[in-house]
Amino acid sequence: MRGSSIVAESADLLYERAFEAHWGDVFRFSLAWTNDWAAAEDMVQDAYLRLWGTRERIDWEQPVLPWLLVTTRRLATDRFRSLKRRFVPSGSETGALDESVRVRWLDVRAAMSVLSPLERTALVLTALEGVSYDEAAQTLGTSAGALRAAVSRARQKLEAA
Amino acid sequence: MDRSRADDVLSEWSTVAKTARRPFSSPKPRMTRTMLPAGLLAGATLVVAIVFVIGFGSRSNQPVASGSSSPSPSATASATASASPTASVVGPLASPSATASQRVGTPAGVAASVPNCDIADLYDTSPPVISGGDMFIECALPDSGAEVVARVNLTTNEVVKTYPNNYPINVLRGFAVAGGALWIRNDNGSGCSLPCTGFTHLLRVDLVSGNVTRDLVDTILEGVGSGYVLAGDIKSGHDLKLDPATGDSKGEVSSTLAGAQEVCGSLWNRDQNSDGTTTTFKRLDPSSGKVLASFTEQSMVDEPQQVDGQCWAVARTTGIGADGFLHTSYRFIRITPSGIDFRGPILPDGSQAALFNGTLWRLTPGAADPMSSNPDPLTTMQRIDPATAQPVGPIWTYTGYAPAFVADGSLWASEAGNPPEALDRLNVPLGAIGS
Numbered sequence: 001m002r003g004s005s006i007v008a009e010s011a012d013l014l015y016e017r018a019f020e021a022h023w024g025d026v027f028r029f030s031l032a033w034t035n036d037w038a039a040a041e042d043m044v045q046d047a048y049l050r051l052w053g054t055r056e057r058i059d060w061e062q063p064v065l066p067w068l069l070v071t072t073r074r075l076a077t078d079r080f081r082s083l084k085r086r087f088v089p090s091g092s093e094t095g096a097l098d099e100s101v102r103v104r105w106l107d108v109r110a111a112m113s114v115l116s117p118l119e120r121t122a123l124v125l126t127a128l129e130g131v132s133y134d135e136a137a138q139t140l141g142t143s144a145g146a147l148r149a150a151v152s153r154a155r156q157k158l159e160a161a
Numbered sequence: 162m163d164r165s166r167a168d169d170v171l172s173e174w175s176t177v178a179k180t181a182r183r184p185f186s187s188p189k190p191r192m193t194r195t196m197l198p199a200g201l202l203a204g205a206t207l208v209v210a211i212v213f214v215i216g217f218g219s220r221s222n223q224p225v226a227s228g229s230s231s232p233s234p235s236a237t238a239s240a241t242a243s244a245s246p247t248a249s250v251v252g253p254l255a256s257p258s259a260t261a262s263q264r265v266g267t268p269a270g271v272a273a274s275v276p277n278c279d280i281a282d283l284y285d286t287s288p289p290v291i292s293g294g295d296m297f298i299e300c301a302l303p304d305s306g307a308e309v310v311a312r313v314n315l316t317t318n319e320v321v322k323t324y325p326n327n328y329p330i331n332v333l334r335g336f337a338v339a340g341g342a343l344w345i346r347n348d349n350g351s352g353c354s355l356p357c358t359g360f361t362h363l364l365r366v367d368l369v370s371g372n373v374t375r376d377l378v379d380t381i382l383e384g385v386g387s388g389y390v391l392a393g394d395i396k397s398g399h400d401l402k403l404d405p406a407t408g409d410s411k412g413e414v415s416s417t418l419a420g421a422q423e424v425c426g427s428l429w430n431r432d433q434n435s436d437g438t439t440t441t442f443k444r445l446d447p448s449s450g451k452v453l454a455s456f457t458e459q460s461m462v463d464e465p466q467q468v469d470g471q472c473w474a475v476a477r478t479t480g481i482g483a484d485g486f487l488h489t490s491y492r493f494i495r496i497t498p499s500g501i502d503f504r505g506p507i508l509p510d511g512s513q514a515a516l517f518n519g520t521l522w523r524l525t526p527g528a529a530d531p532m533s534s535n536p537d538p539l540t541t542m543q544r545i546d547p548a549t550a551q552p553v554g555p556i557w558t559y560t561g562y563a564p565a566f567v568a569d570g571s572l573w574a575s576e577a578g579n580p581p582e583a584l585d586r587l588n589v590p591l592g593a594i595g596s
Contacts, residue, residue: 019187028178038360041181045188050479052189053438074489105177111170123167128175158167 011055018064019048025129026068032124033076033117035109047072069139076117114161119154122147266541266556270588272571273318278311278584279303280565280575289568292338295321296568299333303582308333310343312368315569318586324371334361337385340405341368344390346382363392365408375408415450423447424465425472427498433461440476444498456500465496466516468547472496473521475514476504489513493521493550505550514545517567518591521545523552524563538562538577544594557589567591 026047030040050071051058058067112120121140125131126147131139137147164172278300289298296313300323310333312322324343334346343366363382365375380401381393389402391414400414421430430443440462444454458476465474474496479489491514495503508514508523515522525541540563546553562581564572572589575581 016187020183023183024179024181027181027183028175031178031181037181048188052187101177101180104173108170108173108177112174123171124174127171155165155167158170159165161166 011058011060014060014064015048015052015055018051018068022065022068023048025065026072028124028129029069029121030072030076032112032121033073035112035117035120037105037109043072043075046075050075066135066139070141073121073140111158111161114157115154116150118142119150119157122150123154126151266543266558269542269557269559269572271576271585272588273586274576275311275313275318275320275584275586277302277320277582279581280584287335287337288566289573290336290338291315291568297336297338297343298584299336300584310336310345322371324366335382337382337390338368339385339390340365342366342374342405343368344382344385344405361395363408377403377408421445422464425467425496429465431462431464438478442496454499458494458501460492462494463516466519468516468519468521471547473516473547475516477514493545493547495547503550505545513563515564517564517572518570520591521547522564540564540574542572542589546594553594559585559587561585564589 023044026044027040030043030047031037034040034043047068051064051068058064115123118140122136125136125139126133133144133147133151137144140147142150275298278298279302280298280300287299289296291297294315296315298311298313299308300311301308310324311320312324313319314321324345336346337344345364345366347362347364359378361379361381363377363380364373365377366372367374377392379395381395383391383393383400385391385405387402388405389411390405390408392401392403393399394401402411402414403409404411421428423429428445428447430445432441432443433439434441438461439457439459441455441457442462443452445451446453460476460478463475463477465472467473472495474494476492476494477489490510491508491512493505493514493516494501495505511525513524515524521544523543523545538561540559540561542557542559542564543552544554545551559574561577562575564574564587566573570591572587572591574585574587576583576585
């Protein structure tokens with residue numbers, strides 16, 4: 001249900017605000033999931049395109065970040081479907097990573113590759129993004145218990161690697 | 162307190178991840194085919210294969226719009242050149258998902274398992290390729306997550322060779338097999354934005370030796386057709402025909418025909434818009450590229466397949482449900498040369514529609530979300546009769562994820578586990594209903 005104050009604001013404007021406010025959060029979620037910089041950028045774009053498509057229907061009084069993260073997760077698991085991928089120019093100047101960052105990314109990517117997507121994402125959400133176990137479990141479509149187990153397993157794997 | 166290695170890795174991960182910069186402008190949907198170089202279409206292989214010179218003569222394969230096998234009239238929409246929107250399908254349906262009774266069924270046997278091949282955790286995959294009696298399939302190695310192309314002998318169901326994807330960085334974005342070689346689109350995983358110069362490589366890998374014999378930079382694999390490897394040149398935006406034996410360019414492909422598919426006896430361009438809401442079909446004249454018919458369906462439509470002389474496809478509609486979560490609803494549609502003449506009922510929430518080798522299936526998860534914590538996801542499968550658009554025959558159950566593809570007459574699915582460590586070949590009949 002939309003409140004009148006929300007209705008007064010353009011859905012387009014709210015979309016832009018969500019883009020500015022949460023792009024980084026969604027990117028890091030995607031990066032944790034995919035362990036792939038380029039794929040993460042693609043996934044963020046896909047998630048925002050979905051948000052654009054539903055901006056008139058979404059309840060903007062609710063936090064939009066959980067919606068974006070769940071959408072991103074579902075997009076990631078929608079495999080074997082999006083066989084034709086589209087590249088929409090973003091007007092970005094991000095370009096390739098700085099070489100020093102690139103090397104660091106390759107190292108940390110290799111370290112994180114011992115984890116499954118669930119383990120990586122669970123760990124990043126709870127350890128770095130300040131998300132509670134319950135919230136992380138909801139985002140990842142799993143139980144809090146399973147989420148805790150995944151985090152524990154992830155730490156063990158990283159220690160042992 | 163001493164920091165653990167896990168903390169160190171996480172700290173470094175966080176530092177690096179935060180260097181990512183948000184694009185200046187937010188993404189907005191746009192129809193891309195005519196606005197972007199056709200070469201930017203990514204490198205799916207079989208499905209995106211450009212087949213514009215592969216025989217079009219079989220008019221008997223044209224989809225049949227009506228006849229004795231038509232589904233019930235109540236569910237039939239009239240043929241139209243501009244398909245009307247489908248019924249509202251946003252959000253969860255009233256029907257419960259996967260009831261207890263639906264979980265009871267006939268266990269599907271596992272004919273064979275391909276070990277060390279996880280297809281569930283791949284983000285961007287190509288469908289498998291059958292060549293020379295072997296199946297080539299992209300796998301993530303469960304231990305490391307590294308992506309490889311595995312060659313599976315379909316007689317023994319054993320992996321006979323793996324082609325590591327280690328050049329330049331492990332991001333495999335599609336492959337094809339042609340000219341005694343594996344053609345791999347390999348992206349430099351450091352990230353880029355358009356035009357992504359130096360980012361994408363198309364590699365020719367010798368099937369026997371596994372050596373890279375050609376590295377084409379800024380080139381995207383688009384498919385295989387008419388004796389060529391078809392590739393998109395990012396810089397020029399042109400679609401190229403490559404000699405599969407050498408990788409040399411042998412000319413360009415008409416932009417009109419690039420990306421077209423021959424399905425159901427006709428040549429089609431199928432464009433899904435970027436926000437995932439519509440699919441536009443254009444039927445093309447194979448000789449001239451002229452558009453003979455065009456229509457738009459208000460859903461995402463996957464690759465059509467010929468089913469009993471008719472042309473069917475899976476249509477998906479995604480929207481936010483009453484629970485605030487994104488839901489995708491599925492239905493089968495029937496396509497004629499000029500439009501959609503039938504839209505089947507929307508499958509109950511929690512079910513997915515799938516086409517395997519010209520057979521219609523209703524799948525229920527278990528496997529819809531490969532990240533599920535359930536250690537034993539249970540998938541059910543049941544045929545849909547195209548004559549009635551209703552489920553028919555036994556309900557098959559499988560402890561594992563939903564079948565992902567059909568190859569060599571079998572359904573293939575990831576076994577249970579997170580990550581799944583093997584790919585199972587299922588014993589589920591794909592012949593005529595009741596056979």
